[in-house]
Amino acid sequence: MAPLVETAAGLRANHSNVDAMLADHGGGFGAVSIAFFAAMPIVFLASWFIARRSDLYQSDVALRRRRFALSTARRALDKAARSSSAPAIGAALLGYVADRYNAPSAGMTRADAVARLHSSQVSADVVNEMNGLLESMEFAQYGGMAGVSIDETTSRARRIIDGLEKIEL
Numbered sequence: 001m002a003p004l005v006e007t008a009a010g011l012r013a014n015h016s017n018v019d020a021m022l023a024d025h026g027g028g029f030g031a032v033s034i035a036f037f038a039a040m041p042i043v044f045l046a047s048w049f050i051a052r053r054s055d056l057y058q059s060d061v062a063l064r065r066r067r068f069a070l071s072t073a074r075r076a077l078d079k080a081a082r083s084s085s086a087p088a089i090g091a092a093l094l095g096y097v098a099d100r101y102n103a104p105s106a107g108m109t110r111a112d113a114v115a116r117l118h119s120s121q122v123s124a125d126v127v128n129e130m131n132g133l134l135e136s137m138e139f140a141q142y143g144g145m146a147g148v149s150i151d152e153t154t155s156r157a158r159r160i161i162d163g164l165e166k167i168e169l
Contacts, residue, residue, distance in 0.1 A: 062102035066100055073092050076095060077157055086141060087141040089133075090110075093130065117130065
């Protein structure tokens with residue numbers, strides 16, 4: 001290795017092509033850099049929106065109950081169908097209405113559910129169908145299961161819940 005030598009001629013001693021050394025090498029941003037910097041505000045806004053939405057769901061119990069009312073009712077109906085329990089089908093319907101209205105589900109009665117549906121301008125056919133189904137579930141609960149088909153009752157309950165889901169309560 002050659003020893004270091006100090007020269008008085010400047011950079012010329014180290015580089016032989018002075019024009020190439022002084023040429024503009026275009027130290028600007030490339031397309032990838034511009035895309036990266038442009039994406040940062042979008043990523044920030046998306047993260048902020050997701051965090052805000054998550055906070056909203058965590059703090060608003062009524063919103064969470066309304067949002068998950070359908071899936072909760074479907075799970076309850078599936079469980080009721082497996083156990084062949086007519087009262088559980090009625091409880092699933094009442095629980096659905098309670099969740100949609102953010103009302104206590106333990107105290108929801110057939111009369112309460114019908115009154116809430118009437119006050120929300122739900123069509124009389126849907127309200128009467130639900131009232132009739134809940135009434136037959138009460139008869140099955142207190143008068144015996146004679147003449148009650150769990151599969152047919154479960155499918156009726158699913159139709160009622162699906163119909164109510166399409167209506168803004």
